[in-house]
Amino acid sequence: MMAETTRIRVREIAPAISQVQLPLPFALNHVNCYLLEDGDGWTILDTGLHWPAAEAGWHQALQALSIDPRQIRRIVLTHMHPDHFGMAGYLQEMTGAPIFVGAVEYAAIERIWIRDSWREAAAVDFWRGAGLDPQLLQTVTEQVAALRRRTMPHPANFVILDAHQPFTMGGRSFQPLVAPGHSDGQLIFYSSQDQLLLCGDQVLERITPNIGLWPGGDATPLQRYLNSLAELRQLGVTLALPGHYAPLTLWHERIATLQHHHELRLAAMLAAVAQLNREARHGPPCTALAVARSIFNFARFSEHEIRFAVAETLAHLVHLVNQRLLNEEIDHGIRRYRIPS
Known part of the structure; x- marks a missing residue:
């Protein structure tokens, strides 16, 4: 029917x-x-x-x-x-x-x-730690508030x-x-x-x-x-x-296709961290936001999609850290990533 x-x-x-x-x-x-x-x-x-x-x-x-x-x-x-x-x-x-x-x-x-915990300090600090600037952070907060109304x-x-x-x-x-x-x-x-x-x-x-x-x-x-x-x-x-x-x-x-996708995505994230830090030379290691920008086409994304892209990037970076393929450093509350020396 x-x-x-x-x-x-x-x-x-x-x-x-x-x-x-x-x-x-x-x-x-x-x-x-x-x-x-x-x-x-x-x-x-x-x-x-x-x-x-x-x-x-x-x-x-x-x-x-x-x-x-x-x-x-x-x-x-x-x-x-x-x-x-x-x-x-x-x-x-x-x-x-x-x-x-x-x-x-x-x-x-x-x-x-x-x-409505998205407005609490811990949530704000989380996104700031991922590298979001104040304007993008405000956009994310407003967007989640709008979703909450839904x-x-x-x-x-x-x-x-x-x-x-x-x-x-x-x-x-x-x-x-x-x-x-x-x-x-x-x-x-x-x-x-x-x-x-x-x-x-x-x-x-x-x-x-x-x-x-x-x-x-x-x-x-x-x-x-x-x-x-x-x-x-x-x-x-x-x-x-x-x-x-x-x-x-x-x-x-x-399921096999999804498993393979994440293998490729992890490799791409690892390569992105290496490339970003080479480009920065003596600057600070890269943030999750910087890695997300290099992996995803932000020009085509709404703020809603950017939020998901950063969260997905963080999940993969944490996985690589736990596998000891990346080091994570906390610099004034900002999480930064580098290839282990």
């Missing part, structure tokens, strides 16, 4: 599972949410960013599938990023459904979106989802799996009976998921992501339903 609606797409993508593709106001212009049918009720998996197009999209999706909002029994979140969490409070008000989320992601929601209203309450217990939805018993890296405690859901995986943003079809080092977040996100990929490569997966782009059927091949 396929139902075309204004700016959204609703389609049954597997038995008892419909995909709701909602628009996003970014270069990555959509997010995949899912409706899973259970008898006379439904579960929503991920919610989209809260803005008018997504509000209209959810109303159109429910109408297209003849779902009364009161039939929504649960709302489940894979992770805390605003394009997945943002509509949770709005949908809870509409449906009365409880919101299920993993413990790590709940703590991140409380810290970042509810408490997560309101915040849910009235949450239910912590136990990752050690099977979770039934869509007529299947799913095993929750903790899949860190893209987000510290992202939960994905595996059904062994039909080898179906609701994989969140852990593995995507056309792009590599952003693996970033963020204020207050995991200290080794890339290592944890690579460990997760190695574990997920052992699963038998016939169909994986991601948070963006098309379903995945070549699961093991896609």
